Amino acid sequence: MPNLATADTAERLAALEQTIEDLLSEAKRQGASAAEAVVSNTTGLDIAVRLGEVETVEHTRDNGLGISVYFGHRKGSASTSDLSPDAVRDAVRQACSIATHTQEDRCAGLAPAELMATEVPDLDLSHPWDIPVDDAVRLAIACEDAARGADPRIVNSEGASFGTTAALAVYGNSHGFVGGYPSSRHELSCAVVGKDGDSMQRDFWWTTARAPEDLEPAETVGRRAAERTVGRLNARRLGTCEVPVLFRADVAMGLLRSFAGAISGGNLYRQTSFLLDKLGEQLFPSFVRIYEDPHRLRGLASAPFDGDGVATAPKDLVADGVLQSWLLDHYSACRMGLTTTGNAGGARNLSIGLGSDDRDAMIRRLDRGLLVTSLMGQGVKMITGDYSRGAAGFWVENGEIQYPVEEITIAGNLADMFKGLVAVGNDYDFAASITTGSWLIERMTVAGE
Numbered sequence: 001m002p003n004l005a006t007a008d009t010a011e012r013l014a015a016l017e018q019t020i021e022d023l024l025s026e027a028k029r030q031g032a033s034a035a036e037a038v039v040s041n042t043t044g045l046d047i048a049v050r051l052g053e054v055e056t057v058e059h060t061r062d063n064g065l066g067i068s069v070y071f072g073h074r075k076g077s078a079s080t081s082d083l084s085p086d087a088v089r090d091a092v093r094q095a096c097s098i099a100t101h102t103q104e105d106r107c108a109g110l111a112p113a114e115l116m117a118t119e120v121p122d123l124d125l126s127h128p129w130d131i132p133v134d135d136a137v138r139l140a141i142a143c144e145d146a147a148r149g150a151d152p153r154i155v156n157s158e159g160a161s162f163g164t165t166a167a168l169a170v171y172g173n174s175h176g177f178v179g180g181y182p183s184s185r186h187e188l189s190c191a192v193v194g195k196d197g198d199s200m201q202r203d204f205w206w207t208t209a210r211a212p213e214d215l216e217p218a219e220t221v222g223r224r225a226a227e228r229t230v231g232r233l234n235a236r237r238l239g240t241c242e243v244p245v246l247f248r249a250d251v252a253m254g255l256l257r258s259f260a261g262a263i264s265g266g267n268l269y270r271q272t273s274f275l276l277d278k279l280g281e282q283l284f285p286s287f288v289r290i291y292e293d294p295h296r297l298r299g300l301a302s303a304p305f306d307g308d309g310v311a312t313a314p315k316d317l318v319a320d321g322v323l324q325s326w327l328l329d330h331y332s333a334c335r336m337g338l339t340t341t342g343n344a345g346g347a348r349n350l351s352i353g354l355g356s357d358d359r360d361a362m363i364r365r366l367d368r369g370l371l372v373t374s375l376m377g378q379g380v381k382m383i384t385g386d387y388s389r390g391a392a393g394f395w396v397e398n399g400e401i402q403y404p405v406e407e408i409t410i411a412g413n414l415a416d417m418f419k420g421l422v423a424v425g426n427d428y429d430f431a432a433s434i435t436t437g438s439w440l441i442e443r444m445t446v447a448g449e
Helices: 004-029 085-099 133-148 218-230 249-262 265-269 330-335 359-366 414-419
Strands: 034-050 053-071 074-080 154-173 178-196 199-209 241-247 290-292 315-319 350-352 369-376 386-397 400-413 421-424 439-447
Touching (some): 004 034, 004 085, 004 154, 074 085, 133 154, 154 218, 178 218, 199 218, 241 359, 249 414, 359 421, 359 439, 386 414, 414 421
Parallel strands (some): 241 369
Antiparallel strands (some): 034 154, 053 074, 178 199, 290 315, 290 350, 400 439
């Protein structure tokens, strides 16, 4: 018996591919020398519950189309959520009209034809979940109930949320490249409030995955939300000091994001990155390897080609602590006189090599200093690397957590922090598009009372 879901997906993909073909033909008919477009169809279910009651149930079904046309090196773009033939033709006309009013940009145009993806491998990204609303509600309530019942100090809830999304997306351009694939994403999260005397805190936990079976159990998500919340109760302030700082794994993801931003084309060609001209230089200790794996099966950021249609490929960004590659799309690469690295849309499944120490071993290695579990504010100046964030966490003495701390600021410079990376833990226990354990930084300024 044929798989009806697979047959339906293939039929819908074919329809989107035809939309792309029609759009590109229309752009050519209207005189464009080149064009590219992306069209998508997304369906989903979102549930929110609070204190055991349903707050919202939302079914979504969205279409989207974006087109860019080029008249030589003049570019015009337009978008629409209406995929009817008339609306598509109108979007093309609008884009062509805009192009006639823009200035020439020598880098406006398609990525080289020879770099286009020649195949679209199956990365196991599509696991749609046709879950009944009642079952989704029960799942969210079970998550919140587990959090509320985990500790008597949990006194209130900000609720639990469940979401499932199935998407189809197709990209095509006038090189003749047209490629698309289905994907899915499922999420469950919970946030609760704890109270002990005059102290009140809130925290959360979440799980996300391409396939339903890869989600953490609802009860586990709830208990972790509660544990994180009560762990912050009766927090103290610290005096200003310079000490080692351990970034918990989920917080250390932000450091990798900052690194990725600093080596991304937009900041580089605008000369707003503190890592400008650092290619080939030692940025981290020699044990550090940072890489991307865009073809990871079920990866949350996996993709067979980038937003320019260029084939993606695994690569080291840092090897032996030395910066090996930028993250460039076609436009930024052109502005820099380089070739795209296949990163239109950013890094995909960014990872750092994990060490051998688990969470407790990393805390023992910290010995005396600050374990950061939460950050507030932006506080990163990309042009200089200066780093200053509001923080909360735990004070550690003799390799053991002593008490929670809050209302402090941690400060340093990202370049110094990268060089001062002492160790990366193996305490990566959640799914995300960035893979990292905790980071132990040799020394930072902690500003408090």
